[in-house]
Amino acid sequence: xxxxxxxxxxxxxxxxxxxxxxxxxxxxxxxxxxxxxxxxxxxxxxxxxxxxxxxxxxxxxxxxxxxxxxxxxxxxxxxxxxxxxxxxxxxxxxxxxxxxxxxxxxxxxxxxxxxxxxxxxxxxxxxxxxxxxxxxxxxxxxxxxxxxxxxxxxxxxxxxxxxxxxxxxxxxxxxxxxxxxxxxxxxxxxxxxxxxxxxxxxxxxxxxxxxxxxxxxxxxxxxxxxxxxxxxxxxxxxxxxxxxxxxxxxxx
Amino acid sequence: xxxxxxxxxxxxxxxxxxxxxxxxxxxxxxxxxxxxxxxxxxxxxxxxxxxxxxxxxxxxxxxxxxxxxxxxxxxxxxxxxxxxxxxxxxxxxxxxxxxxxxxxxxxxxxxxxxxxxxxxxxxxxxxxxxxxxxxxxxxxxxxxxxxxxxxxxxxxxxxxxxxxxxxxxxxxxxxxxxxxxxxxxxxxxxxxxxxxxxxxxxxxxxxxxxxxxxxxxxxxxxxxxxxxxxxxxxxxxxxxxxxxxxxxxxxxxxxxxxxxxxxxxxxxxxxxxxxxxxxxxxxxxxxxxxxxxxxxxxxxxxxxxxxxxxxxxxxxxxxxxxxxxxxxxxxxxxxxxxxxxxxxxxxxxxxxxxxxxxxxxxxxxxxxxxxxxx
Ligand SMILES: Nc1ncnc2c1ncn2[C@@H]1O[C@H](COP(=O)(O)OP(=O)(O)OP(=O)(O)O)[C@@H](O)[C@H]1O
Ligand SMILES: [Mg+2]
Numbered sequence: 236x237x238x239x240x241x242x243x244x245x246x247x248x249x250x251x252x253x254x255x256x257x258x259x260x261x262x263x264x265x266x267x268x269x270x271x272x273x274x275x276x277x278x279x280x281x282x283x284x285x286x287x288x289x290x291x292x293x294x295x296x297x298x299x300x301x302x303x304x305x306x307x308x309x310x311x312x313x314x315x316x317x318x319x320x321x322x323x324x325x326x327x328x329x330x331x332x333x334x335x336x337x338x339x340x341x342x343x344x345x346x347x348x349x350x351x352x353x354x355x356x357x358x359x360x361x362x363x364x365x366x367x368x369x370x371x372x373x374x375x376x377x378x379x380x381x382x383x384x385x386x387x388x389x390x391x392x393x394x395x396x397x398x399x400x401x402x403x404x405x406x407x408x409x410x411x412x413x414x415x416x417x418x419x420x421x422x423x424x425x426x427x428x429x430x431x432x433x434x435x436x437x438x439x440x441x442x443x444x445x446x447x448x449x450x451x452x453x454x455x456x457x458x459x460x461x462x463x464x465x466x467x468x469x470x471x472x473x474x475x476x477x478x479x480x481x482x483x484x485x486x487x
Numbered sequence: 488x489x490x491x492x493x494x495x496x497x498x499x500x501x502x503x504x505x506x507x508x509x510x511x512x513x514x515x516x517x518x519x520x521x522x523x524x525x526x527x528x529x530x531x532x533x534x535x536x537x538x539x540x541x542x543x544x545x546x547x548x549x550x551x552x553x554x555x556x557x558x559x560x561x562x563x564x565x566x567x568x569x570x571x572x573x574x575x576x577x578x579x580x581x582x583x584x585x586x587x588x589x590x591x592x593x594x595x596x597x598x599x600x601x602x603x604x605x606x607x608x609x610x611x612x613x614x615x616x617x618x619x620x621x622x623x624x625x626x627x628x629x630x631x632x633x634x635x636x637x638x639x640x641x642x643x644x645x646x647x648x649x650x651x652x653x654x655x656x657x658x659x660x661x662x663x664x665x666x667x668x669x670x671x672x673x674x675x676x677x678x679x680x681x682x683x684x685x686x687x688x689x690x691x692x693x694x695x696x697x698x699x700x701x702x703x704x705x706x707x708x709x710x711x712x713x714x715x716x717x718x719x720x721x722x723x724x725x726x727x728x729x730x731x732x733x734x735x736x737x738x739x740x741x742x743x744x745x746x747x748x749x750x751x752x753x754x755x756x757x758x759x760x761x762x763x764x765x766x767x768x769x770x771x772x773x774x775x776x777x778x779x780x781x782x783x784x785x786x787x788x789x790x791x792x793x794x795x796x797x798x799x800x801x802x803x804x805x806x807x808x809x810x811x812x813x814x815x816x817x818x819x820x821x822x823x824x825x826x827x828x829x830x831x832x833x834x835x836x837x838x839x840x841x842x843x844x845x846x847x848x849x850x851x852x853x854x855x856x857x858x859x860x861x
Contacts, residue, residue: 289810292802317812329807333825333832342821343811377823397810 275457540601544579579609606632626652
């Protein structure tokens, strides 16, 4: 059992006009075996929250805390967090020219597992992982995310999720840019990962269509840098039909 | 950080050509040609050294011959080259016979035991021949001279030049390449060692239809000054040139200079030329000068372009790799290797491409961590 505890988190980003507050007191708990959805308007700070959890150097935490099983996450480096069991599937995965998918995956798996997988087993494991998300094996030789379509990038994020098997996974708009078939393949990948590992999962999304495949236990509404409402799966349906207006207009 | 100096186009062609050192005016550190150079470490090459030795070339089919017996069409274009040419006693010659299809790369080692030595190496690829030549030079002293490459009609030649060595050394090298009709040349120049290194790599076309690809990688560390000057003289119709150089500056006070001059003459209709230089600064205080120049005397061409960029690490790339558990130093090394992979991927010979990558990796201190050993 693992739990990620975020308490009264405030974070800002450095802009040309000086520091800008984005997260304004986020309190959130993600526990093993449970699935959470965060929905909220554009620019409300959802990706920022995801990046702050992962430790992106662009954001500065000004107050509050994040702990994983009681251990301070904020004092860990980006790679330490990943090795401690945190994973972020990014809204915009980064292209890394000249680094092959195969080399990247093996390096990441070696780092997270603490030892290099045996070569023959590894090749088999990678092939299976690619087949599971219907990614052509030729992608292994391509440069990481370079020239990948939006959907291909998202599939590769989920492939990594399956190989790295984190304790807590944050999926930032993994559903965006996916056609119906890809959405199903990716959702199945997430579900398989959840079922096999019992990890805690946080889905950031704008749409309920992914939530039909991946059932959330809890739905949070995120607006203007904090969570403004929490409910069950039915809240997602209400948000999709009614929008976020009533959450954004209450605040000045 | 990035210092891309834009120089207004001048006539890019060398003004003087001569075997006689006296034909040249002794350069100063303020001359356009030398102002980016490690001038004080190189200026002694303008004065003949009576005690200088000879750089010996060895390898399959390579002969050392008295310089007077070497028929070379190339004429030095600056004083250092002329001094070297006038004082070198012997030169290495590698002739690839016409029609020969040589599969195995021919490895040529350049060595000397003298504190200062002059170099002349002549590589001639006969018409319709095909070969890969690897020139290895680990600098231990002061060297000045030339490697002259002639690619015959319809010949295909790849020359991989690997320069390594101590920081106390200096090298001034002219590397002229002449292409015959429909000849294809790929040059891969890896300057990964040495102290003050100045390489002038020029391409001329003796007939229409030639195609030259000039690839380069360089690493500069503290105390190194790596200067590369490219000059492509398009004066024949329907020729191609593609230049791609990438450099990484590892530490403060590392210095690199890249000057890429492409001149497309009036008669060079149907020219297709592109050149790019990209530099990666891995440390504050490193300096990379990058000056691409393109001079078009005709608009009747296929295409012409150039680009230059000097930047720091892409933090987003490093963050992405780190977010998958990869430690910072390994992530940075992967990004640097990836940076060079774009150039090295164009080296057709797999064995030597890997060799270059592994030499670069070891300079960067990369172990085999997670390396693709499949
Ligand atoms: N580097 C930055 N510089 C300036 N502003 C930034 C930066 N990063 C984020 N912001 C701003 O912070 C706010 C929150 O951005 P964030 O990407 O977290 O929103 P989001 O909720 O994920 O939006 P979306 O639903 O569109 O993905 C936005 O107003 C954004 O413009
Ligand atoms: Mg977002």
